[in-house]
Amino acid sequence: MTDLLEEEILKSGASVVGFANVKEILDDEIAHLDRAVSLGVDRNLNEDTIRILGSLQKKTSHYLKKKGYRYLCIPPDSDRIKDTFVSKLYPLFTHKIAATSAGIGWIGRNGLLINPVYGPRISLATVLTNAPLNVGTPIEFSQCGDCRMCLEFCPSKAITGKDWSRKEPFVELVNLDNCSSYKKNSKSINGKPNCGLCISICPYGRRNLKDNSDQSRVNA
Amino acid sequence: MPEDKKEILEALKNAVIQYDEDASKEAAQKALDSGMDVNDAIFNGLVTGMEEVGRLFETQEYFVPELLMCADALYAGLDLLKPHAKQLDLGVKGSVVIGTVEGDVHDIGKNIVKMMFDVAGFTVYDLGRDVPLNKFVEEQMKTDSDLVCLSAMMTTTMVGMKKVIEDMKAKNPNVKIMIGGAPVSQDIADKWGADGYAKDANNALKDAINMVSSLKKMKENAEAKKV
Numbered sequence: 001m002t003d004l005l006e007e008e009i010l011k012s013g014a015s016v017v018g019f020a021n022v023k024e025i026l027d028d029e030i031a032h033l034d035r036a037v038s039l040g041v042d043r044n045l046n047e048d049t050i051r052i053l054g055s056l057q058k059k060t061s062h063y064l065k066k067k068g069y070r071y072l073c074i075p076p077d078s079d080r081i082k083d084t085f086v087s088k089l090y091p092l093f094t095h096k097i098a099a100t101s102a103g104i105g106w107i108g109r110n111g112l113l114i115n116p117v118y119g120p121r122i123s124l125a126t127v128l129t130n131a132p133l134n135v136g137t138p139i140e141f142s143q144c145g146d147c148r149m150c151l152e153f154c155p156s157k158a159i160t161g162k163d164w165s166r167k168e169p170f171v172e173l174v175n176l177d178n179c180s181s182y183k184k185n186s187k188s189i190n191g192k193p194n195c196g197l198c199i200s201i202c203p204y205g206r207r208n209l210k211d212n213s214d215q216s217r218v219n220a
Numbered sequence: 221m222p223e224d225k226k227e228i229l230e231a232l233k234n235a236v237i238q239y240d241e242d243a244s245k246e247a248a249q250k251a252l253d254s255g256m257d258v259n260d261a262i263f264n265g266l267v268t269g270m271e272e273v274g275r276l277f278e279t280q281e282y283f284v285p286e287l288l289m290c291a292d293a294l295y296a297g298l299d300l301l302k303p304h305a306k307q308l309d310l311g312v313k314g315s316v317v318i319g320t321v322e323g324d325v326h327d328i329g330k331n332i333v334k335m336m337f338d339v340a341g342f343t344v345y346d347l348g349r350d351v352p353l354n355k356f357v358e359e360q361m362k363t364d365s366d367l368v369c370l371s372a373m374m375t376t377t378m379v380g381m382k383k384v385i386e387d388m389k390a391k392n393p394n395v396k397i398m399i400g401g402a403p404v405s406q407d408i409a410d411k412w413g414a415d416g417y418a419k420d421a422n423n424a425l426k427d428a429i430n431m432v433s434s435l436k437k438m439k440e441n442a443e444a445k446k447v
Contacts, residue, residue, distance in 0.1 A: 032283055065238075072289075084288075084292045084295075085289075085291040085331060086285065086292055128285075
């Protein structure tokens with residue numbers, strides 16, 4: 001079932017998909033949904049991305065439902081419509097935990113999920129389920145190595161330079177006050193709240209990005 | 221077309237039980253298109269489904285996420301149907317002040333009870349969560365509501381209910397007060413002088429209808445005596 005589901009999801013446009021056992025970290029309310037399907041697309045988070053992730057979640061949940069399993073869709077972080085009942089449960093779970101547990105990537109120095117192929121340039125969504133899916137191998141440690149580019153280029157000096165590992169999930173990787181005050185500042189100057197340097201500077205997946213744009217030029 | 225009608229009711233019910241928002245919207249639209257009684261669609265379709273969900277929740281077949289998704293599916297259909305519904309005549313038209321008491325931010329249960337009141341055509345004044353205790357009394361006086369519903373999830377915040385009940389009864393002995401939430405029990409309701417205790421949303425609605433109708437009767441009797 002896992003392979004079929006994976007194939008289906010990839011065919012529907014996901015860049016990465018992984019399955020994780022998240023039994024250990026679930027709150028009581030959702031404790032019966034101990035498998036996570038982590039979905040990622042290599043796109044900036046914008047409206048189209050949210051739509052794509054939404055349809056991927058729907059595909060996944062329909063598949064699981066047809067097989068008679070339970071599910072709970074956790075939408076992308078910026079698409080949490082506040083006035084539904086089920087949205088109360090969204091804060092109980094983070095996409096990054098699902099993704100690292102599924103072996104999709106690790107948490108980089110910039111505090112973002114890093115996938116070996118796409119780097120931090122993926123947007124995530126999660127579907128929790130009680131279906132007994134075969135799970136991937138969790139990634140235990142950061143694989144950023146000696147690279148400190150995001151740290152050096154960060155305009156707000158928010159990145160602390162510490163290493164993430166699964167054993168210490170709450171180490172402060174990014175000083176959120178610095179980061180958000182910088183973003184607030186830049187919004188007042190140029191109207192854009194986004195900085196994103198730590199994403200664009202990350203060497204992981206940059207080559208892939210270039211290949212893609214070359215490809216599109218050839219196609220054009 | 222009684223066959224059609226039956227099918228639509230079944231579709232509405234199943235959409236809620238299967239927590240399928242799209243199916244709920246679709247069935248609600250079909251109900252509107254067929255020209256059937258909208259109130260019938262709400263009560264014998266959507267609400268029947270929610271009652272079954274309540275049963276599944278009680279027997280631990282469903283858990284909190286399913287319950288919440290079912291409630292969302294119910295609202296998806298209800299939003300379409302409600303503008304076309306006739307003013308409901310349940311024998312009573314009540315108004316209710318509802319909220320989760322000070323210090324407590326757990327409002328899932330409160331929202332589900334609110335939904336049941338919404339569906340039943342009550343006028344609902346929702347104060348939200350973490351509501352300062354005196355706000356309940358103020359709001360009741362302002363809106364002259366028949367009923368006040370208090371919710372708490374924690375034993376530490378539950379005690380706030382006692383104070384609200386005392387204040388409320390001192391200001392307006394005729395108002396009915398119902399309490400609910402995980403740590404609350406019938407014993408506590410009796411001890412603190414609440415008029416009702418609801419184990420779940422279905423019971424809350426049933427009790428509320430009874431309380432409001434007894435209140436109306438009381439008022440009528442009082443009027444009759446005056447004349």
